[in-house]
C-alpha cells in the first residue's frame with residue numbers, strides 16, 4: 001500500500017554476464033536505507049565466480065536478506081551439448097513454481113515488488129500477478145536486444161512461411177537484423193533457448209517496468225522506439241539506468257592495496273594508453289587454434305597487452321596451464337610486455353586504467369557498457385549470443401570498430417595472427433575512434449550524474465516501488 005516501506009525481492013539467473021549487472025542494481029537499491037531488499041540465491045551456483053560474488057554482496061550489505069532456493073532435480077541429458085548456464089536457466093524455469101511460496105511467505109515486511117532476471121520472466125510475471133506484487137524485469141543486454149525480444153513474437157505471428165529459424169528480423173523503428181547476426185540458437189525454432197526467448201518475449205509486455213543497463217545517449221533510437229510503442233504497442237516503461245556502478249563501490253572492501261605482480265600493479269608500470277586489454281568474457285568458447293592465432297597476433301603487433309584467458313566454460317574445472325594452450329615459449333618471448341592471467345580480474349577497474357589504450361573484446365554487453373563508461377575504444381570481435389547485436393551498437397556509436405567478418409562460434413574459419421596484428425595496430429592508433437570513445441565516456445558520466453537521464457530513470461523506478 002501507499003507509503004509503506006518497500007520490500008524488493010530480486011530473482012537472479014545464472015552466468016556472470018547476468019549476475020554482475022544484477023548485483024549492481026541490488027547494491028544501488030540496498031544503499032537506500034528505507035528500502036528492504038531480499039535476494040533469491042539458487043543453490044548450488046554454477047561457477048565459482050558466481051558463488052564468490054554473491055558472498056561478496058552479502059558481506060558488503062548485511063541488511064540484504066538471502067532467500068535460498070533449492071532446485072528440483074534436473075536431467076541435463078535431455079539437452080546434450082548445451083552450455084551449462086543455459087541449462088541452468090531451463091532448470092530454474094522448471095523450478096519456478098517454488099518461487100511462489102518464497103515471495104508469498106517471505107520474511108516480513110511482505111514482498112511488495114519483484115525484480116526478476118529476464119530469463120525467468122515468463123514464469124515470474126504470472127506469479128507476481130496472482131500475488132498482486134509489482135514485477136520489474138532486469139534485462140541484461142542492450143536496448144536493441146530488448147527490442148528484438150519484444151518484437152520476435154509479433155514477427156513470428158506475422159510470417160506466412162516459417163523457415164527452420166526466426167529469419168531476418170526487421171524491428172520497427174530500430175533496425176533490421178539479419179538472421180546471421182542473431183544469437184545462434186535462434187536459427188532453430190526447436191532449440192530450448194529459442195523457446196525460452198519467445199516465451200519471455202510474449203510475457204514481458206505484462207511487466208510493470210523494465211530496467212536496462214544502457215543510457216539514452218548510447219541507444220537513442222531503440223529506446224525511443226520501445227517507449228513510443230513502435231516496437232510493440234503498450235510496451236511497459238523502459239528505465240535505462242546504466243552504466244551501473246560496481247556493487248562493491250564505496251564499501252569497506254573496495255579499496256585494497258594491489259599485490260605485486262597483479263594486473264593493476266603491472267599496469268601501473270606501463271606508459272599511458274600503451275596496453276591492449278584482451279578479454280572474451282567468462283564462458284567464451286574460443287578454440288585452441290584460434291587462441292594461438294590471437295597470441296601470434298599480439299606478439300607480432302609489438303604492443304603491450306594484458307590478456308584474461310579463459311579456456312573452459314565453467315571456471316570450476318579450469319586447471320589447464322597457459323603454456324599448454326598458447327604454446328611453449330610464448331610467455332618467455334613476450335615477457336615484460338605481455339601479461340596473461342587466468343584469474344578473475346576487476347575488469348571495470350582495468351578499463352579505467354590510464355595505461356590501457358584498447359579493449360579487444362567479445363562485446364558481451366557488460367563489457368561494452370564498462371568500456372563506454374571508461375571512454376575506452378573497443379575492437380569488437382563478437383563470438384556468440386547477443387554479441388553481434390551489441391557490436392552493431394558499438395559500431396553505430398563510433399566508439400569502437402566491429403570486425404563484422406571475423407569468425408563466430410560454430411564457423412570453421414580461423415582469423416589469422418596476421419589479421420589480428422594489423423587490426424590491433426590500426427585501431428590502437430585511430431585518433432577518431434579514441435575521440436569518439438572519450439565523448440561516449442563523458443555522455444555516460446552525464447547520464448548517471450545527478451539530473452542525468454539514467455539518474456532520473458533510477459529515481460523513477462524507486463518512486464514506483466514506493467507507490
Ligand code: BUP
Pocket residue numbers: 014015016017018020279280281282283284308310343344345346347348363364365366367368370
Ligand atoms: Br572473465 C571476467 N573479470 O575476469 P559480459 C569478467 N569480468 O570483471 P560474458 C570481470 O564479467 P556471461 C573477469 O567485467 C563483465 O562485467 C566483466 O559480462 C566481468 O560477457 C562480466 O561482458 C562479463 O556481458 O557473459 O562473460 O560473455 O557470463 O553471461 O557469458
